Amino acid sequence: MAGFRCPFCPLGTVITMRFGVLGPVRVWAADGTAIRVPELKVRALLAALLAREGQPVSTDRLVEDLWGTHPPAKAGAVLRSKVSQLRRALARDLIVHQAPGYLIRDAETDADQFQELVTRAQAAADARERASLLGEALALWRGPAYADFADEPFAQAAITRLTEQRLTALEDQAEARLALGEYTELADLIEEHPLRERLRAVYMRALYRAGRTGEALECFADLRKRLADDLGADPSPELSALHEAILRHDLGGNLPAPPSGLIGRDDAVAAVGRLLRAARMVTLTGTGGVGKTRLAVETANRLAESFVDGVWLAELDAVGAPVEVVAAVFGVRDDDAEPLLVRVAAALRHKRILLVLDNCEHVVDEVAVLANALLRAAPGLKILATSREPLNVDGEHLWVVPPLAQADAMELFVARAAAAGSTVEDADAVRGICTRLDGIPLALELAATKVHALGVRHLAEQLDNRFQLLATGRRGAPPRQQTLRAMIDWSWQLLTEDERVLLRRLAIYSGGWPLDACAESSAVLARLVDRSLVVVDDGPRYRLLESVAAYAMERLRESGEFDRVQREHFEYFTEFAERADLRGHGQRDWLRRLDAETANLHAALEGAVRQGNADMALRLSNATAYYRYLRGRWGAAKRALDLALGVDGPAQAGNRAMAKVWLATGETTTHEALAQIEDPVRRARAEWLLGFARIGFADHSVSGILAVFREHDDHWGIAAALTSRAWNALARSDLASAAADADQAVALFGEVGDDWGRMQAMDVLGEVAQITGDYPRAAALQQDGLRIAEELGLRSDVPYKLAQLGRIALASGDYPRADEFHERSRRLAAEQSDRFGEQFAEIGLALAARRQGRLAQAETYLDGWLDWAREVGWAPGVALVHAELGFIAELRGDAQTALDLHRAGYAAACDTGDPRAVALALEGMAGAHSLAGDLETAAQLLGEANATRESAGVPLPPAERGDVERISARLSVEPQDDDCTRR
Known part of the structure; x- marks a missing residue:
């Protein structure tokens, strides 16, 4: 609806309006109240603007619309007056001046609502829903469009268009009602629109199906007379063909009645129906058992009313050539007078028929010849084919039938289990079954028959033996649909030898593969895609459905080439991982590529371990360790390294040493391992990462590593070492040095293209900015870091970036914003089972709660984390939680508890070496002493805290x-600089 700000209403009030053009022009407020537009010319101006549907109308054109060939003197001024009147009636902001004239901004009309309902109806697969939506749409009409301006030239185009849309909707509604068996209202529509042939066709079929053949023939005769008398024309060939079919009592078809409702395919039925309305040859492709036949039959049934000579099904899994099957369907005799295909084409030449050719994949060449010949010979023919591969005929439109979405798959499974007498309540088990059976309806229906005997959870656990488990069911179905194995056997038997070889080898991949993994076989791969045995995903990436993969793996093991194929697999993915550029401009792309191959990388390592290839296992685990570190999956990296180190067998000493460095199994072991890495740059990088990620750096170690990187002009290494040196400087409160090194690191990381490294160096700059009270710069740096983390998919870093932004908002006094960031951080950390991240976020929530006086809430946030911080040995956390709990006790008036907490916090703060933490503990103890009345000690402690901050260059923002101001107020003095030894 159009909206405007009311000048007489409270600030911010927006009033919405709706315009009516399906009848006399009207305006309504949001509550349905009519809004009066005074004076005919002003209403005409409104109608002229509405008729242009949001397009600006020039001043000259509006003058012509309103006054025709007799405009008033000073027409422009008079028009502006009418515009002003219209604005007063509606709203000043609604009528917009835009060169070359005026328009109504964001006007919503009943015509828009009508079109939206009609569009939804056209997309609806269910006839009852279509009829309902069309009825709702047609009810919007209050009379002829623009009824009070029906003679005005400016309205004619809109009136013509809207009238035609209404008539089309009436015809759509008539067809939908016919599908529902509702015929009674059609006679009135025919009387109102006697020359609409489509409406006549629906009515004639309705009368015929109701047993009123005579009336159907009279309806045609009436139209033929009217056309001849009024237009000197004859009915269309299509309507004449319908008339002849009624005379012959031959509105035929042989579609079977579906045995059960179709689940989860309403959108598919609608989409295929739309495609068939626009095209003459549509082929449904997809893997075996996905439901191509069922979808084709359902779609054909829905479209039956559009084909006067019926909808016919030819099942090509029957014995005989395709042309013989089709000939038998239509009763065409086979004799020697002329070829059977010619006789079938002649029989269909003047028919309006939809022919469903089912199960074409085993006779695809013959079906292609048949379809081509019939489509050329019979212009009224449309073909809907089902096949596991395309027919590749001229004009063919493909529609790939996808597996069922998870919710639909679960609904189907539960429904079929219920039909077999079983009640299913374990949603998790059902979800697992549907996932492992790839959402394939045939597989789900076979599995559902086993629920009564096995129970749904045991059934889910047995799917590794799916071919034995689903070896019976579906009596009376074609052999290829009776068991899961038979379904895939059917496709296997249709493959050439090179296609079978590639398909079984593809089973070695886990979770799919990139094209270059089998580039030498790309032509054969394309044929397997065409045969619906290989699925193409975005990327492109390729994969096998799980059941197809299980079948292919059986074939691979039978072939005797499993070990060789597995070796080629782990060799390929080891080289793939070693090529990954995770420190340069390709970082983002390589992270995505490695993400996509996570399952293959895991399977490759297991393969190398299984075959006792120690060197390959070590190479692969080393190559993926840094990737897993960046992704926050250090546990997975450690398990892979442990697995590789456990393999007996020859391996390069440097590869084994690198794995031990990654694991950092002890100071002596680590130094021995580093010494075995011959390449100095590789050794320096290993030592740097060991310090950065695992055990921390001494300043002399950083200096040594930096010297190696500079000697070899390794810009990435220099940036990395500078970042570590910057963190060390920050830890000892040397803010100038920290900022200088971090600035250099940001520039160097940017030069080499490492966004992750740039984010690490920016963290230092953000900390410096926050410590010095430059909150806008700190927030900008953290926002940039958050963007990088999100773009690179570094999910484990995102909660910390959000929490840092929360801390900055907290320091800025923006508590709602702080809570928003910390809540998002806590939620994401919890989703990743990151206890440290949760703790960091909840402490932020506690800080905000305490500062706003919500002491109980703050205490609730903090209570659970003190023991955890002690347990994991996180001294900064222990210090901060003690400080916050101490302040809460002080604010509650409990001086002794506050002092005990702050003393414990002071001990932890001293362990951190962070002067800010020490100063905070001193300030807390001062608060406890001031509360107890020991004002002298309190003053001395405040002074020492202040001196600690100043000497470290980290003044309290x-x-x-x-807290300091509250404590100082008790003392009635400013904080002092005296030293104090009392704790």
Whole structure:
């Protein structure tokens, strides 16, 4: 609806309006109240603007619309007056001046609503839903469009268009009602629109199906007379063909009645129906058992009313050539007078028929010849084919039938289990079954018959033996649909030898594969895609459905080439992982590529371990360790390294040493391992990462590593070492050095293209900015870091970036924003089972709660984390939680508890070496002493805290002075600089 700000209403009030053009022009408020537009010319101006549907109308054209060939003197001024009147009636903001004239901004009309309902009806697969939506759409009409301006030239185009849309909707509604067996209202529609042939056709079929053949013939005769009298024309060939079919009592078809409802395919039926309305040859492709036949029959049934000579099904899995099957369907005799294909084509030449050719894949060449010949000979023919591969005929439109979405698959499974007498309540088990059976309806229906005997959970656990498990069922179905194995056997038997070889070898991949993994076989791969045995995903990537993969793996093991194929697999993915550029401009792309191959990388390592190839296992686990570190999957990296180190067999010493460095199994072991890495740059990188990720750096170690990188002009290594040196400087409160090194690192990481490294160096700059109270710069740096983390998919880093933004908002006094960031951080950390991230976020929530006086809430956030921080040995966390709990106790008036907590926090703060933590503990103890009345000690402690901050160059920012100001107020003095030894 159009909206405007009311000048007489409270600030911000928006009033919405709706315009009516399906009848006399009207305006309504949001509550349905009619809004009066005074004076005929002003209403005409409104109608002229609405008729242009949001397009600007020039001043000259509006003058012509309103006054024709007799405009008033000073027409422009008069028009502006009418515009002003219209604005007063509606809203000043609604009528917009835009060169070359005026328009109504964002006007919503009943015509828009009508079109939206009609569009939804056309997309609806269910006839009852279509009829309902069309009825709702047609009810919007209050009379002829623009009824009060029906003679005005400016309205004619809109009136013509809307009238035609209404008539089309009436015809659509008539067809939908016919599908529902509702015929009674059609006579009135025919009387109102006697020359609409489509409406006549629906009515004639309705009368014929109701047993009123005479009336159907009279309806045609009436139209023929009217056309001859009024237009000197004859009925169309299509309607004449319908008339002849009624005379012959031959509105035929042989579609079977479906045995059960179709689940999860409403959108597919609608989509295929739309495609068939626009094309003459449509082929449904897809893997075996996906439901191509069922979808084709359902779609054909829905379209039956559009084909006067019926909808016919030819099942090509029957014995005989395709042309013989089709000839038998239509009763065409086979004799020697002329070829059977010619006789079938002649029989269909003047028919309007939809022919469903089912199960074409085993006779695809013969079906292609048949379809081509029939489509050329019979212009009224349309063909809907089902096949596991395309027919590749001229004009063919393909529609790939996908597996069922998970919710639909679960609904189908539960429904079929219920039909077999079983009640299913374990949603998780059903979800697992549907996932492992790839959402394939045939497989789900076979599995559902086993629920009564096995129970759904045991059934889910047995799917590794799916071919034995689903070896019976579906009596009376074609042999290829009776068991899961038979379904895939059917496709296997149709393959050439080179296609079978490639398909079984593809089973070695886990979770799919990239094209270059089998580039030498790309032509054969394309044929397997065409045969619906290989699925193409975005990327492109390729994969086998799980059941197809299980079948192909059986064939691979039978072939005797499993070990060789497995070796080629782990060799390929080892080289793939070693090529990954995770420190340069290809970082983002390689992270995505490695993500996609996670399952293959795992399977490759298992393969190398199984075959006792120690060197390959070590190479692969080393090559993926840094990737897993970046992704926050250090546990997975450690398990892979342990697995590789456990393989007996020859391996290069450097590869084994690198794995031990990654694991950092002990200081002596680590130094021995580093010494075995011959390449100095590789050794320096290993030592750097060991310090950065695992055990921390001494300054002399960083200096040594930096020297190696500079000697070999390794810009990435220099940036990495500078980042570590910057963190060390920050830890000892040397803010200038930290900022200088971090600035250099950001520039160097940007030069080599490592966004992750740039994010690490920016973290230092963000900390410096926050410590010095430059909150806008700190927030900008953290926002940039958050963007990088999200773009690179570094999910484990995102909660910390959000929490840092929360801390900055907290320091800035923006508590709602702080809570928003910390809540998002906590939620994401919890989703990743990251206890440290959860703790960091909840402490932020506690800080905000305490500063706003919500002490109980703050305490609730903090209570659970003190023991955890002690348990994991996180001294900064222990210090901060003690400080916050101490302040809560002080604010509650419990001086002794506050002092005990702050003393414990002070001990932990001293262990951290962070002067800010030490100062905070001193300030807390000062608060406890001031509360107990020991004002002298309190003053001395405040002074020492202040001196600690100043000597470290980390003064207390103004936004964080609330606790100190409260304590100082008790003393009635400013904080002092005296030293104090009392704790």
